[in-house]
Amino acid sequence: MVLPSAILLPLYLYPSVTTDPWKPLYDSLTAHPNTQFDIVINPDSGPLLVGPSDSALSDYVVAVSKLRTYPNVNIFGYVHTGWGAASLQPALLSNISRYATWNTYTPANISLDGIFIDEAPNAYDPTIYTNLQTATNLARSSELPKIILNPGTVADAEYFALADYIIMFEGAYANFNASEMAALSQAVRANSSVILYDSTLAEADQNTLVNQLVDLGLGSLDVTTTNTYDTWSALWTAFTQQVSSAVGVT
Template identity: 35%
Template sequence: MSILLPLYVYPIAGAWDPLYSAAKAHPDVDFTVIVNPCSGPCIGSLPDQYYLSEIPKLRTYENIRTLGYVATNYATKNLSSVLAEIDTYANWPKMANNTKLKVDGIFFDETPSTYESYKYDYLSKASTAVKNGTRFRDRFVVHNPGLVSPELLNSKDIMQNSYLNLSDITVIFEETFDKWLDKSNFDKLQSHRIRRSKLAVILHSLPDLSKRVLDFVVEQVEDAADWLFVTDVKTKDEYYHGFSPIFADMVKSVDGGAE
């Protein structure tokens, strides 16, 4: 099991240390982290000096993959704007004269969940911009629709009626912990037959849980997806802007409950 981390923490000195510490302490846990300096890449320019200093540090850990954040506004954003943001991430190393600023792929946020052919074409062109060539080290693509309906996940026609074949990972559920526990979601999210290595679950607003219960939560998420992130932050728009008190325990739980 691995961690998909929305790293929307502003990188003042020491701010990303919890990630570095976790990556060092748990070398068998893979982290795919999303950097988001300007609600995107700071189109046409470089991010500020704090990002220029910290992003290269991510490269020093073999178990950290770095993705750039691009929102598609559910495929309503002009495709040329999306492609321009992808280009900006790809050009960071040249613009800064620093190869360590090269990111490994793109995290497409706010992707559609209901299938429509023109949206498939839109996302296909965006994915191709990442997958073709050598501009991104892993050419890795993540889609985040926020929710893929449990009914669709369990449909026999899921691959023909979704965008799953355009991404390496799709976030099938990004919601509160309470909604995850709801029977209509919980059972169906664990009964699908899709390869779990292609799926992620993100949960926020967790209650105060003991480490043993957190271990159990991680085990249950693993029945639905191989990638996860959980946080006990409950304030909207702040879920991913800091490392919550349970971050270190979450990583331990992913690492088989290691202490």
């Protein structure tokens, strides 16, 4: 069964408890309880080098525990690989293990659902594949079972054995070619994601694009007017409504 497209949100905005900058997300989760949201958190280009009991993570504890009250959320911890650089493998494994400690934190429920691996390779290389396999195996054995790989471009099919989703395009809307996604098999599209930033589309045109992407059967998507992941799209509320309508849950 092909699942409806989810909203994929790289959320690199610091969750200050005094200003509550994640409120637009909480509002959308409430407004669209039957839409799946896959949220990527990124405390410090990965986890901070402290445990969740450290005061440096106190704002994240509050914000993530609030996210955990919504049943339509998957939460992913951000890590990066330097495009598969062997020198970063020890840090990659350490960061995954550090995120795993969030799942055993007892004062609050800040458990994560999986790992978002940024700067993933797109071309198959047996050594890099083995390194990524070691990393994804560690995540799954650490109760972080869901994996997103982000090469940001169309990836070789071998990597789908390691991931639930692969981001097959991340870039400016002006550079996006939907025909590249349409050329993928339906089975591949169901496990593929796109992130389009710097969108200049009006709300109605964004709606047309969202319907096109959902009709392609993509696993998840993000369309934003910004060129950074630490601020909200001017059309965020419209986007969440458009995806919910396109997948037929509102």
